[in-house]
Amino acid sequence: MRLRDFPAEELFLQGSAACQGCPGSAALRVAFKALGRNTVLCVIASCTSVLQSPYPVSALNLPTLNMAFATGGAVGSGMTAAAERLVARGEFEEKPTILVWAGDGGTYDIGIQALSGAAERNADFIYVCYNNEAYSNTGTQRSGATPYAAWTTNTTKGKEEWRKDVAQIMVAHGIPYVATASLAYPTDMFRKFAKAREIRGTRYIEIQAPCPPGWKFPSSHTVKIARLAVQTGMWMLYEHENGRTTYTAGTQRIIQGQAKLLPVEEYLQAQGRFRHLFHPERDEERIAAIQKRISDVFETLQFTHKMKEHLMDIEISPRL
Amino acid sequence: MRLVETGNHVAAWGARLSRVEVVSAYPITPQTQVIEEISRFIDEGEMECEYIPVESEHSAMAAMIGAAAMGVRAFSATSAHGLAYMHELLHWAAAVRLPMVMVNVNRALGPGWNIWCDHQDTMAARDTGWIQLYCADHQEILDTVIQAYRISEDPRVILPVMVCYDAFVMSHTYMQVDIPEQEAVDRFLPPFRSLWKLDLEYPFTHGSVIYPDDYEEVRFSMQQAMDNARRVIAEAAREYRDVVGGYHGELVDAYRMEDAEYALLAMGTVASECRVAVDELRESGYPCGLVRIRSYRPFPVAELRELLAPLRVALVIDRAVSFGLEGPLFSEVKAAVYGNGGPSIHGMVTGLGGRDVPYDLIVDNAVAAFKGKLLPGSHWPAVRLNDHHRLVKRSLEEYWKKEGVR
Numbered sequence: 001m002r003l004r005d006f007p008a009e010e011l012f013l014q015g016s017a018a019c020q021g022c023p024g025s026a027a028l029r030v031a032f033k034a035l036g037r038n039t040v041l042c043v044i045a046s047c048t049s050v051l052q053s054p055y056p057v058s059a060l061n062l063p064t065l066n067m068a069f070a071t072g073g074a075v076g077s078g079m080t081a082a083a084e085r086l087v088a089r090g091e092f093e094e095k096p097t098i099l100v101w102a103g104d105g106g107t108y109d110i111g112i113q114a115l116s117g118a119a120e121r122n123a124d125f126i127y128v129c130y131n132n133e134a135y136s137n138t139g140t141q142r143s144g145a146t147p148y149a150a151w152t153t154n155t156t157k158g159k160e161e162w163r164k165d166v167a168q169i170m171v172a173h174g175i176p177y178v179a180t181a182s183l184a185y186p187t188d189m190f191r192k193f194a195k196a197r198e199i200r201g202t203r204y205i206e207i208q209a210p211c212p213p214g215w216k217f218p219s220s221h222t223v224k225i226a227r228l229a230v231q232t233g234m235w236m237l238y239e240h241e242n243g244r245t246t247y248t249a250g251t252q253r254i255i256q257g258q259a260k261l262l263p264v265e266e267y268l269q270a271q272g273r274f275r276h277l278f279h280p281e282r283d284e285e286r287i288a289a290i291q292k293r294i295s296d297v298f299e300t301l302q303f304t305h306k307m308k309e310h311l312m313d314i315e316i317s318p319r320l
Numbered sequence: 321m322r323l324v325e326t327g328n329h330v331a332a333w334g335a336r337l338s339r340v341e342v343v344s345a346y347p348i349t350p351q352t353q354v355i356e357e358i359s360r361f362i363d364e365g366e367m368e369c370e371y372i373p374v375e376s377e378h379s380a381m382a383a384m385i386g387a388a389a390m391g392v393r394a395f396s397a398t399s400a401h402g403l404a405y406m407h408e409l410l411h412w413a414a415a416v417r418l419p420m421v422m423v424n425v426n427r428a429l430g431p432g433w434n435i436w437c438d439h440q441d442t443m444a445a446r447d448t449g450w451i452q453l454y455c456a457d458h459q460e461i462l463d464t465v466i467q468a469y470r471i472s473e474d475p476r477v478i479l480p481v482m483v484c485y486d487a488f489v490m491s492h493t494y495m496q497v498d499i500p501e502q503e504a505v506d507r508f509l510p511p512f513r514s515l516w517k518l519d520l521e522y523p524f525t526h527g528s529v530i531y532p533d534d535y536e537e538v539r540f541s542m543q544q545a546m547d548n549a550r551r552v553i554a555e556a557a558r559e560y561r562d563v564v565g566g567y568h569g570e571l572v573d574a575y576r577m578e579d580a581e582y583a584l585l586a587m588g589t590v591a592s593e594c595r596v597a598v599d600e601l602r603e604s605g606y607p608c609g610l611v612r613i614r615s616y617r618p619f620p621v622a623e624l625r626e627l628l629a630p631l632r633v634a635l636v637i638d639r640a641v642s643f644g645l646e647g648p649l650f651s652e653v654k655a656a657v658y659g660n661g662g663p664s665i666h667g668m669v670t671g672l673g674g675r676d677v678p679y680d681l682i683v684d685n686a687v688a689a690f691k692g693k694l695l696p697g698s699h700w701p702a703v704r705l706n707d708h709h710r711l712v713k714r715s716l717e718e719y720w721k722k723e724g725v726r
Contacts, residue, residue: 040518042386050529058525063518065389066527067382068412074379078344078386078394079518081370085341085392088368096520114382117375 001187001194006033016059018051021219023183023209023226025051025059027130028101030186032062034193035126039097040079044111045069046103047137047211048130062099070110073118076100076125084124097197098125105135107206108144108166115166115204119173122201126193129166129204132211140214147234149286151273152214158276158286162293170204171240177203179239183210184227188249192239199241208235216272225270231259232267233294247301255301264291321499327490328353330458330497331397331423331483334465336367337505338421340395341512344372344383346402349435350491351425354397377402381409381422388418389526391517393469395420399487400427400441407445413480414449414542416527419472419514420480421465426588426639427487428673436674437487439587439640442616443648445482449542451549452616454587455485456568458495463566464614467556470509474556476548478515484616487674489589500564508563546618553615571620573612576602577627580609582690583663585653586637587613590677594637597682604683606690613649621656628653631663635689637682639671646698664692668699675702 011032018025024047032039041064043049052060067075079098086092102111107129115127134152135141142152142159145166149158170178177199181189189207196203210225212218217225229235230250237251246252253259265287268274277283325333331354335343345355361367370387374380380396387394398406403424413420424442428434442452453468455461461483468481485491516524530538554570561567573591576598577583584594591612601608611627613620628634638647645651650667657665666689671677685701688694720726 038520040390040520052525052528054529054531055534058528060525061523063520063523064525064528065386065416065518066525067385068408070378071382071385071409074344074374074376074382075386077372077374077379078342078383078388079390081342081344081372081383082387082390082392082394084370085368086390091391113375114379117379120375121373123372 001191003186006030006190007036009033009037011037011061013059013061015053015057016051017053019213019219021212021222022047022051023132023211023222024048024130026183026222027189027207027209030189031099031128031193034190035097035099035197037062038094039099040083041065042067042072042075042079042098042100044072044100044102044106046106047132048101048103050137069106070114072100072102072106072111072127073114073116073123076127077118077121077123080124100125100127102127102129103137104129104131104133104145105143107131108164112166116173119170119175119202119204122175124200124202126196126203126205129206130209131206132209132214133163134211134214136211136214148290149274149277151276167204167206171245173202175204176201177239177241179205180235180237181205181207182226182230182235182237182250183207184223184230185237185249188237195239214273216275217270221270225267228262228267228270231262232264233261233298234264234267254298255305257302261294261298264294322496323499324494324496325458326353326492326494327458327461327485328425328492329357330462331465331485332357332361333499334462335395336361337500337502338395338466338469338509339393340367340369341392342370342372342384342387342394343396344374344380344387344394345396345398346374346377346380348377348399348402350427350487351397351399351402351423353491354423377406378409381406381413384420384422385409385413385416385418388420388514389416389518391512391514393512396422397425398422399425400429403441403445404429407448410445410448410450415538417478417515417542418480419469419478421468421472421483422480423461423465423483423485425487425491426484434673435487437489437589437639438672438674439638440672442482442484443640443642446617446648449479450617451477451479451481451546453481453483453553453614454616455483455490456573456588456592456612458490458497459566460568461485461490462497462499463560463564463568466505466509466564467560470556471549471552473513474552475513475515477545477552479542479545479549484588486589498566500566504564508560550618550620553618569612569614571615571618572623572627573614574627575610575612577609577611580607581632582606582608582686583611583628583631583634584608584637584682584686585611585613585634585649587616587649588639590637590639590671593677593679594682596679597686600679600683601686604687606687608686619652619656624653624656625660628657628662629660633690634663634665635686636665636667637677638667638669641669641672641698666694666696666699668701670700670702
C-alpha cells in the first residue's frame with residue numbers, strides 16, 4: 001500500500017475548524033479512508049469536538065454522535081449492541097464499523113474505566129486514542145499521557161512523573177487487536193486501520209498526535225516531529241494480536257538494525273515544551289534519564305531480535 | 321396471565337412486553353432484581369435483546385444513548401447513587417433528543433449508607449429534561465413502563481422517561497399483577513420510532529459545538545416537548561385502558577375529590593397510605609380527598625389549579641427536601657396554583673431514608689393543618705432525638721471538649 005493507492009473519497013471534508021498543522025484532522029482523514037463509508041462514528045469530548053466545526057456545519061462525512069468525556073467505551077458498547085440487533089432484524093446487510101474517537105484525556109484519565117469495561121466485555125468496536133499528550137483543547141494541561149519533563153500550563157517546570165502506557169494496558173486486557181500509529185507513517189497507519197476493520201471484538205489503536213500550539217513547534221513541522229518521535233524511540237510503532245507483538249515501520253527498522261536510534265535530544269530540542277531542559281542551561285540529569293529509559297527498552301528489543309535470528313540460524317542448520 | 325410478583329420483576333415484565341432490544345445496567349440495591357429477571361428472560365429465549373453488563377451507571381446511560389442513537393429501543397434500571405452517578409448523561413440523553421425508558425427505584429442517598437426509600441434521588445434529577453412518572457402499585461409499574469415508551473417515542477415528545485417507584489415498599493414486596501397479552505401491547509405500542517438516528521445514508525453530525533445564537537432554541541424545543549407531553553401522557557393512559565386494560569389516572573390520580581374541601585397531595589406509596597388517611601379523615605367529619613401526582617415532570621399545573629381551586633386547606637407530603645427551602649413538591653404545588661385563589665397550603669417532610677409514614681401520622685398533621693395550627697414553611701413532624709443520637713452526641717461532646725470546640 002502506497003499513499004497514491006489510498007481511496008480518493010474524502011470522508012473528512014474541507015473547511016474544518018482545526019488549527020494549522022493539526023494532527024487530529026490528518027489522522028481522521030487516514031482513518032476514514034481506511035475504514036470507508038460503512039462506519040458510524042462517536043466523537044468523545046476532545047479537540048475533535050471542536051475541529052469537526054460547530055453546528056450547523058460539519059467536516060465529518062459519517063453519521064456522528066458527539067458524546068461526553070468519560071463515555072467512549074460505553075457508548076461504543078451501546079452502538080455495537082444495537083447494530084447486532086439491526087443485523088438480526090435484517091435492517092443491516094453488513095454490520096457497520098463502530099468507531100469511537102477520543103483524545104488522551106478521554107482515554108488515559110476520565111475515560112479509562114469505560115474503556116476497560118468495554119475491553120473486558122470484548123465489545124465489538126474500534127477505539128482510537130489520538131494522543132497529543134495533554135489536554136490541548138482546554139489550553140494544554142497535563143494528562144496521564146504527558147511525558148516526563150514536558151511543560152504544560154499546570155506543569156510549568158516540566159512534569160515530574162512518567163507517562164502511563166494505555167496501549168500496554170489494553171494489551172493486558174487480552175483484546176484481539178492493539179496497535180500504535182504515527183502521522184509520519186501514514187501507510188502503516190492505513191494498514192492497521194484496514195486490518196482492524198476486519199477483526200471482531202474490541203480493537204484499540206493509539207496515534208501519537210504532535211500538537212503545534214501545545215508542544216510549541218511551527219505548524220509546518222507536525223510530520224517532522226512525529227517522525228523524530230519514532231526515530232528517537234519516544235514513540236514506538238507496533239501491533240499486538242494473538243498474544244504476539246510485532247514492531248512495524250520505523251520502530252521495526254531500528255530494532256532490526258536497519259536504522260540507528262537517534263539521540264532523544266533531537267526530538268526534545270525541536271519542541272518548546274522541553275525548552276527548559278536546554279535553557280538557560282542544559283539539564284543533564286533529566287535528559288539522561290529520558291535517554292536511559294529509551295535506550296534500555298531498545299537494547300532489550302535489539303538483543304531479543306538478534307537472539308531470535310540466531311536461534312533461527314541454528315534451527316535451519318543441517319548439522320543439528 | 322395473573323402473577324404474584326415483586327415490583328422489580330414486574331418492571332422487567334414491562335421491558336419485556338415493550339420488546340426492548342438493548343438493556344444496559346449496573347447493579348444497585350434495591351434495583352438488582354430488575355436486571356436479574358431481564359437477563360433470565362434473555363437466557364431463556366423469552367426476550368430478543370442485547371444485555372450489556374456495564375461497569376458503572378455512567379456507562380449504563382452512555383450505552384443507552386449509543387443504542388437509541390442507532391435506532392433501537394433501550395432500557396435501564398437504577399437507583400439513588402446510580403442515578404446521581406449518571407447525572408451528566410441524563411442531561412445528554414434528553415438534550416440530544418432520544419427516546420428511552422429507565423426505571424428508578426427511589427432510594428435515599430448516603431452518607432450514611434441507607435438503602436431504603438425516599439425521593440431525594442429523582443428530585444435531584446428533576447431539571448435534566450427527563451419525564452418523571454411515579455407509581456403507587458405493582459400493576460401501575462407494569463402499565464407505566466409500557467406507556468412510557470409510547471410517550472417517549474411520540475413525535476410530539478421525543479424525550480426520555482423515568483418510571484419511579486419506592487424502594488422495598490414496592491420493589492421487594494409481592495403483589496398480584498395482570499400480565500397483558502403481547503398482541504394487546506403490540507397494538508398499543510408501535511415499533512420503535514424516533515426523530516433521528518445515526519443513518520449511513522444521511523450522515524448527520526449530532527451534538528457538536530453550538531453557539532449562543534442557537535443553543536436556547538434547542539432548550540426551548542425541550543420545554544415545548546414537555547408541554548406536549550401533558551396531552552400525550554393523558555392520551556396514553558386512556559388508550560392503554562381501552563386497548564390493553566389498566567388505568568391509574570393521567571397526570572394526577574384523584575381520590576374522593578368530588579366534594580372535597582380539604583386535600584392531601586403526595587407521590588408514590590405515601591399517596592397509597594394517604595388513601596387510608598382520607599377515609600379516616602372523612603369518618604372524623606373532614607370532607608377530604610387525595611391528589612396523587614403521577615407525572616412530576618411535566619408538572620400537572622392545570623389539573624392542580626382546577627382541583628385545588630374550591631378547597632379550604634391542602635397538605636403536601638414530601639419524601640425529599642430542597643435544603644435551604646422546603647419539600648420540592650410543596651414549593652411546586654404552591655407555584656402551580658399561585659394567583660388562582662384557592663386553599664391555604666401546608667407542607668411536611670417525612671419518610672426520609674425509609675422512615676415509616678403511617679396513616680395516623682398523616683391524619684394528625686392533616687387535622688392540625690385543616691385547623692390552621694401548622695406553622696408555615698417546612699414542617700418535619702417525625703423528627704425527634706432518639707437514644708442513638710444521644711449516644712453519639714455524648715461521644716462527640718468529649719471530642720469537642722478535647723478540641724476546644726464550643
